[in-house]
Amino acid sequence: xxxxxxxxxxxxxxGSTVELGVNPGxxxxxxxxxxxxxxxxxxxxxxxxxxxxxxxxxxxxxxxCLVLAPEMNGKEIITIEGLTPEDELHPIQEAFLExxxxxxxxxxxxxxxxxxxxxxxxxxPDEKAVKTAISGNLCRCTGYxxxxxxxxxxxxxxxxxxxxx
Ligand code: FES
Ligand code: FES
Numbered sequence: 001x002x003x004x005x006x007x008x009x010x011x012x013x014x015g016s017t018v019e020l021g022v023n024p025g026x027x028x029x030x031x032x033x034x035x036x037x038x039x040x041x042x043x044x045x046x047x048x049x050x051x052x053x054x055x056x057x058x059x060x061x062x063x064x065c066l067v068l069a070p071e072m073n074g075k076e077i078i079t080i081e082g083l084t085p086e087d088e089l090h091p092i093q094e095a096f097l098e099x100x101x102x103x104x105x106x107x108x109x110x111x112x113x114x115x116x117x118x119x120x121x122x123x124x125p126d127e128k129a130v131k132t133a134i135s136g137n138l139c140r141c142t143g144y145x146x147x148x149x150x151x152x153x154x155x156x157x158x159x160x161x162x163x164x165x
Contacts, residue, residue: 009073013038014082020069028067029053032079040080040109044138051137054110055079061110061117063136080109083116091157092116092150099150103141111137115151124155 006021013036022031032038032055044052046065053064056078083090089097092112102108111134118125118133125133130151131144139147 007070007073009069011072011074012076014077014079022069024068024070026069027065028055028069028072028077029064031069031072032064032077038079038081042106042109044106049138050107051110051114051134052107054113054137056113056117059117059120061114061136078113078116080113083113090116091161092119092154095154095157096147096150099146099153101142101146101150107137107139107141111139111147115154118151119155119158123159125151127152 004023004025007024009018009020009022011018013032018036020031020035022035029041029043032041033043041055041064042052043065044050048063048066051061051063054061055064056062057067057072057075059076084093090112092115096102096108096112101111114134114137115130118130122129127148130148134144134147134151
């Protein structure tokens with residue numbers, strides 16, 4: 001069998017520059033979980049259907065199971081670990097807990113990163129905008145009502161924080 005030459009990647013992951021030599025056929029989700037130990041990114045379907053593996057690439061929510069190694073080169077990638085401040089929670093995470101939007105938690109990292117991307121471009125989304133944003137993230141536990149409420153609560157928390165600065 002012909003050995004594939006490692007592909008050199010330089011990316012920014014959670015604010016730190018990462019240099020890797022990887023097989024170009026490897027998926028971003030595997031590089032994050034196996035090579036970088038960032039296991040907060042979950043694998044559900046592995047086919048781009050469930051959104052459990054959502055990460056932010058240059059601020060946009062993307063299914064990490066569908067991204068191959070070369071596509072991460074030169075990009076800025078944020079996983080749930082990168083969103084979470086040391087020793088506390090991000091306001092979106094607080095809102096999810098307060099609204100009871102976390103049950104088994106498997107969808108939560110992806111859901112929260114999708115919410116972060118939405119709230120970065122729309123600081124006060126209505127219910128419809130939230131539902132549209134999370135339409136690619138499946139949750140088998142909550143029935144979505146609490147997730148929508150959590151994202152709207154997160155918007156209020158972020159606005160209050162802005163106001164107090
Ligand atoms: S694991 Fe990537 S979309 Fe389901
Ligand atoms: S909380 Fe279990 S899948 Fe969403």
